[in-house]
Amino acid sequence: MTIEFDSVEVGDELPEHVSxxxxxxxxxxxxxxxxxxxxxxxxxxxxxxxxxxxxxxHGMLSMAYLAQxxxxxxxxxxxxxxxxxFLAITPVHVRVKCTGKIIEKFTSDGExxxxxxxxxxxxxxxxxxxGEAVIxxx
Amino acid sequence: MLDKSLIGHEFxxxxxxxxxxxxxxxxxxTGETNAVYFDEDTARAAGHPSLPAPPTFAFxxxxxxxxxxxxxxxxxxxxxxxxxxxxxxxxxxxxxAEDRITLKQRIRDVYDKKGGALEFIVQETEATNQHAEVxxxxxxxxxxxxx
Numbered sequence: 001m002t003i004e005f006d007s008v009e010v011g012d013e014l015p016e017h018v019s020x021x022x023x024x025x026x027x028x029x030x031x032x033x034x035x036x037x038x039x040x041x042x043x044x045x046x047x048x049x050x051x052x053x054x055x056x057x058h059g060m061l062s063m064a065y066l067a068q069x070x071x072x073x074x075x076x077x078x079x080x081x082x083x084x085x086f087l088a089i090t091p092v093h094v095r096v097k098c099t100g101k102i103i104e105k106f107t108s109d110g111e112x113x114x115x116x117x118x119x120x121x122x123x124x125x126x127x128x129x130x131g132e133a134v135i136x137x138x
Numbered sequence: 139m140l141d142k143s144l145i146g147h148e149f150x151x152x153x154x155x156x157x158x159x160x161x162x163x164x165x166x167x168t169g170e171t172n173a174v175y176f177d178e179d180t181a182r183a184a185g186h187p188s189l190p191a192p193p194t195f196a197f198x199x200x201x202x203x204x205x206x207x208x209x210x211x212x213x214x215x216x217x218x219x220x221x222x223x224x225x226x227x228x229x230x231x232x233x234x235a236e237d238r239i240t241l242k243q244r245i246r247d248v249y250d251k252k253g254g255a256l257e258f259i260v261q262e263t264e265a266t267n268q269h270a271e272v273x274x275x276x277x278x279x280x281x282x283x284x285x
Contacts, residue, residue, distance in 0.1 A: 019168075019169060020169040026167065026169075029163070029166065029167035030167040030168065032163065032167070033160065033163035033164040033166070033167040033168075033198075034164060034167070034197075034198045034201065035198045035199075035200075035201030035202035035206060036198070036201050036206075037201075037206070038207075038217055039217075040217070040218060046218065049218070050218030050219070051218075058222075059221075059222040059225070060194055060197055060198075060222065060225070061167075061168065063194050063225060064164075064168045064192065064194050065168065065169075067192055067193040067194050068168070068170060068171075068172070068192075070193070071172060071192065071193065072171075072172060075184070076190060076192070076193060076232070077232060079193055079229060080228065080229060081226070081227065081228035081229065082193070082226070082227055083224065083225065083226035083227070083277075084224065084225055084226075085223065085224045086221070086222050086223060086224065086225075089221075
């Protein structure tokens with residue numbers, strides 16, 4: 001289904017996207033596939049030596065789930081810019097719930113655009129990522 | 139304290155090939171269900187010449203380069219002390235499998251908060267493909283914990 005500019009309104013919410021459980025196996029796969037070999041995310045000995053009680057998920061893993069929230073709504077070619085702040089670490093064994101809401105409709109350089117408020121929470125209730133995305137709609 | 143004289147520092151550009159297998163691996167690791175990101179027939183049917191790199195993959199390209207943590211080396215920071223603070227992407231094109239992407243990175247700002255307990259490195263990376271088209275710009279804020 002194509003999302004059209006005239007058919008959306010400020011306040012509309014995107015279909016929620018929920019990640020699979022972030023197991024240690026997921027972190028190992030993301031370590032290799034993302035190129036982020038920081039041992040903090042896969043080596044509990046290293047994490048403890050750095051003052052953490054356990055490994056925790058890569059922030060960019062949660063941002064990848066937020067990207068899926070957006071690209072499952074519209075094709076990636078319509079994504080113009082986006083940003084997130086990482087608010088809290090994401091521990092192992094949670095799922096990441098990604099949400100988005102239209103907060104502005106505007107036109108720039110002849111393009112119809114919507115601005116989204118985007119957020120990630122763990123299913124344990126922690127608010128982990130907050131940001132905005134600008135998407136072009138026909 | 140981080141050396142603020144490094145604000146404006148530009149790294150030597152690095153060129154990285156976007157590997158198809160890496161994109162499929164990334165899709166698997168992130169639980170991707172949209173086949174356009176891991177099935178070439180689906181990607182072509184959607185009008186793509188090859189598998190598209192998903193929106194955050196430009197960040198991975200810099201990590202897949204030969205010197206993935208060059209910024210930490212530049213500032214002499216231990217990797218166990220850093221957190222990812224903010225991340226921003228803007229796009230002017232699409233990165234595809236088998237593209238050769240040149241990354242130009244520079245240090246845009248260095249600042250501190252809480253009396254120096256937290257320091258921040260702001261880094262910009264411009265990505266250009268083999269056709270000399272700028273495809274995107276990413277901005278990364280790295281937090282260094284001094285406490």
